[in-house]
Amino acid sequence: MIRFAFTLALAAPLAGCATVPQAAALHPEAMPYSEGRDAMADVDAALARAKQRNTHLLLVMGANWCHDSRALAGWLASPRFQAMVTERYEMVFVDAGKPQEKQGRNLDVARRFGIDELPGTPNLFVIRSDGTLVNGESVTGWRNAASRSEDAIYNELLALASG
Template identity: 60%
Template structure:
């Protein structure tokens, strides 16, 4: 009986650590908005191709976010991108595409060929953020796979990086 009680208390504490409050999650020293945007598409490759075509037509870049709903860093990044501040930047400078990649670090990856198409041999974690020109050139090869700490990043730092990467001179 004591084991059952302790198990119940332990489970409650674990769930409390994952709870969201008013659309925000406490992420250590940071609070971030949380969203789920990594829907399983019937044809993620076609979604990317359509975004590339739109970007080519309108002089924008593609913001390709490869993550998963199970990942708090992916949900945090998706949450930031859905805020008013970020949507204004994205509407002005990017064609946004979310691609579900499952759990590549555990051998259960999805849509990994998309990353390989743009020169990334592997995705060590989630999320990954690829900025592409309309003709499919990867602009941020050095930083595309470094977003595994998105939930810990400051809003201004994320915004500043996306603003910098939208610059056509980069």
């Protein structure tokens, strides 16, 4: 009986590990967040392009270490999303570091659009070409991106593009 309980105690954590690859397969992943870029210059250039094209800026502040950031970036890189994003947005990925551990990066970009604190990653900003934030109430609510459905993310971005 003791041997059975011991085996069960060892098997439970391993069963959790076995589900990790399956969970990762539920969404694509990408790692576009680069520490070395001039984030503010990238945002300025994208806003200029958005103004020329009469579109919005889709600014994603995340990090390559974060599975939710990688999942959101993966969806945005998929063919379905690329068609919509290319038509309706200029997109920029900005490395945010680890803001929840007070090791954030490029937080001046978030503050530029009225978001003073990032509680984690990713954060998704939809910004009109004149620099006004469309989705202030939902910017920091994307930390569960890996568990959102493809359709839910797509439909939300489609609706925000009209805002």
